[in-house]
Amino acid sequence: MSLSLKKHHSFAGRPGPVVILVADGVGVAPAGPSNAVTEANTPTLDKLAKQTLYTELAAHGTAVGLPSDDDMGNSEVGHNAIGAGRIFAQGAKLVNQAIASGEVYDTEVWQQAIQHGKANTLHLLGLHSDGNVHSHTQHLYALMQKAADQGVTECCIHILLDGRDVAARSALTYIEQTESLISKINAQYAANFRIASGGGRMEITMDRYEADWDMVRRGYHCHTHGVGVGFESAAQAVEAMYEASSKGDQYLPAFVIEKNGDPVGRMNDGDAVILFNFRGDRAIEISLAYERDDFAKFDRNEHRAHPSLFYAGMLQYDGDEMVPQQYLVNPPQIDRTMGEFLCAEKITSFAISETQKYGHVTFFWNGNRSGYLDKSLETYIEIPSDNIEFNQAPAMKAYEITEKTVELIESGKFRFGRLNLANGDMVGHTGDLAAAIKAMEVVDECVAKIIRAIERQGGVLLYTADHGNADIMYTEKDGVRHPKTSHTLSPVPFAIVDPLYAGEYQLSPPTDAGLTHIAATTINLLGFEAPEDYQPSLLRFS
Ligand SMILES: O=C(O)[C@@H](CO)OP(=O)(O)O
Ligand SMILES: [Mn+2]
Numbered sequence: 001m002s003l004s005l006k007k008h009h010s011f012a013g014r015p016g017p018v019v020i021l022v023a024d025g026v027g028v029a030p031a032g033p034s035n036a037v038t039e040a041n042t043p044t045l046d047k048l049a050k051q052t053l054y055t056e057l058a059a060h061g062t063a064v065g066l067p068s069d070d071d072m073g074n075s076e077v078g079h080n081a082i083g084a085g086r087i088f089a090q091g092a093k094l095v096n097q098a099i100a101s102g103e104v105y106d107t108e109v110w111q112q113a114i115q116h117g118k119a120n121t122l123h124l125l126g127l128h129s130d131g132n133v134h135s136h137t138q139h140l141y142a143l144m145q146k147a148a149d150q151g152v153t154e155c156c157i158h159i160l161l162d163g164r165d166v167a168a169r170s171a172l173t174y175i176e177q178t179e180s181l182i183s184k185i186n187a188q189y190a191a192n193f194r195i196a197s198g199g200g201r202m203e204i205t206m207d208r209y210e211a212d213w214d215m216v217r218r219g220y221h222c223h224t225h226g227v228g229v230g231f232e233s234a235a236q237a238v239e240a241m242y243e244a245s246s247k248g249d250q251y252l253p254a255f256v257i258e259k260n261g262d263p264v265g266r267m268n269d270g271d272a273v274i275l276f277n278f279r280g281d282r283a284i285e286i287s288l289a290y291e292r293d294d295f296a297k298f299d300r301n302e303h304r305a306h307p308s309l310f311y312a313g314m315l316q317y318d319g320d321e322m323v324p325q326q327y328l329v330n331p332p333q334i335d336r337t338m339g340e341f342l343c344a345e346k347i348t349s350f351a352i353s354e355t356q357k358y359g360h361v362t363f364f365w366n367g368n369r370s371g372y373l374d375k376s377l378e379t380y381i382e383i384p385s386d387n388i389e390f391n392q393a394p395a396m397k398a399y400e401i402t403e404k405t406v407e408l409i410e411s412g413k414f415r416f417g418r419l420n421l422a423n424g425d426m427v428g429h430t431g432d433l434a435a436a437i438k439a440m441e442v443v444d445e446c447v448a449k450i451i452r453a454i455e456r457q458g459g460v461l462l463y464t465a466d467h468g469n470a471d472i473m474y475t476e477k478d479g480v481r482h483p484k485t486s487h488t489l490s491p492v493p494f495a496i497v498d499p500l501y502a503g504e505y506q507l508s509p510p511t512d513a514g515l516t517h518i519a520a521t522t523i524n525l526l527g528f529e530a531p532e533d534y535q536p537s538l539l540r541f542s
């Protein structure tokens with residue numbers, strides 16, 4: 001199918017650029033003391049929610065290609081949906097299907113992993129929860145059971161504690177479930193399955209967008225060479241770390257399970273390693289560390305020589321850079337994204353965010369493609385994020401992103417642009433209500449500044465979010481508040497700020513309006529008819 005767009009039948013577009021502002025993690029939930037969005041003083045956002053050109057969009061579950069409507073949204077599926085204008089079955093669903101059909105075990109990669117596991121040891125590494133954003137323990141359990149059924153007796157599980165997609169201190173629940181399957185398998189097959197190492201996902205292994213390679217270094221040495229504080233069991237490790245500080249699971253340090261002072265599961269030559277995460281952003285760096293011969297981001301031989309391993313991912317996390325080379329399930333094939341259509345029409349555009357969300361407005365936006373679609377038309381800008389817990393600096397880099405965005409809008413060089421303000425999400429994940437309120441006030445100020453630039457240029461601003469987070473900061477049970485660090489199932493706001501608006505169109509959202517409807521809407525506002533197979537525009541033109 002061709003990538004060219006037809007001129008719109010009635011709307012020629014505005015003189016200034018169309019800009020999409022994604023306020024990451026800012027959903028719409030009932031007002032109340034746990035809602036940082038409504039508790040914050042946000043005059044600009046309040047005004048947007050009251051205008052006629054305002055609606056709310058579904059941002060979770062089947063509307064964004066997840067297995068069920070119990071699945072909260074996340075940045076990957078949210079930005080994929082906004083950029084692609086259609087619903088694609090996402091990693092979580094594709095892995096469920098491949099496991100249910102047994103297809104995953106027919107792959108050459110699985111069979112080779114089993115050969116290595118039978119001759120040596122199979123290592124399964126990944127995020128250890130049922131959050132279904134990066135991974136799901138049911139996937140881990142299916143792989144463990146199948147490996148055992150196929151004759152693997154030596155298997156090490158390396159667990160990354162979550163507390164970010166699930167309750168802040170829920171690691172012990174998942175450890176208990178995993179230990180119980182381990183006991184069952186070990187009894188059934190006289191096998192030696194065991195948890196070998198672990199640590200909090202924001203402390204080791206799962207860095208993204210090269211924000212902090214040291215995290216990956218710590219995780220690599222922990223899982224591979226057994227470097228970390230030693231404990232007799234994972235439960236004991238977590239209990240001891242809970243005693244020692246008030247940190248949630250995501251921030252707990254690296255630990256190693258030892259027997260008589262020796263790690264129970266170092267990686268050795270000839271072993272197989274499977275990373276069972278399905279989402280890409282936080283899986284790419286550790287994959288590079290395991291599979292690239294010329295890897296140079298840190299010294300893998302610092303403690304012991306880097307072993308020769310058979311490495312595979314659950315999915316291929318980056319199809320352009322082919323990371324990893326070996327994988328079990330084909331990733332979603334997201335084609336014909338909005339960016340490709342706009343480039344084909346020679347529309348100039350910018351994308352900007354800080355490191356933590358930079359790949360969201362580029363890689364995820366473009367259907368998981370690395371790099372520029374067309375460098376002569378696009379400008380991508382990354383403002384470096386700080387490596388701290390973001391409740392300590394809830395403004396993050398929002399002011400810097402805003403200042404640069406205003407400059408890009410006013411340069412007159414761009415017809416389209418998108419930016420992501422990370423605050424609602426990254427501060428929301430810390431579970432710190434006061435900081436999240438502050439974060440929302442910063443977002444409000446930044447939105448106001450961007451609106452003024454749009455007004456000066458006669459452009460259009462689309463204000464929205466990719467999923468909820470800051471809109472529910474705690475839950476309450478028996479009078480006790482439990483911080484909620486995860487995303488929410490909330491819809492997200494969608495407001496059009498069009499200073500030259502003269503009634504040329506009305507907002508007319510279908511009942512199932514979701515993030516995938518933004519692309520066609522944007523294309524209309526740029527003066528084109530949307531591609532026929534896109535989810536329909538939210539606008540009706542008179
Ligand atoms: O931090 C992350 O990796 C996820 C939560 O697991 O958040 P987001 O989808 O907003 O990037
Ligand atoms: Mn997000």
Ligand SMILES: [Mn+2]
Nearest residue numbers: 025425426429
């Ligand atoms: Mn998030």
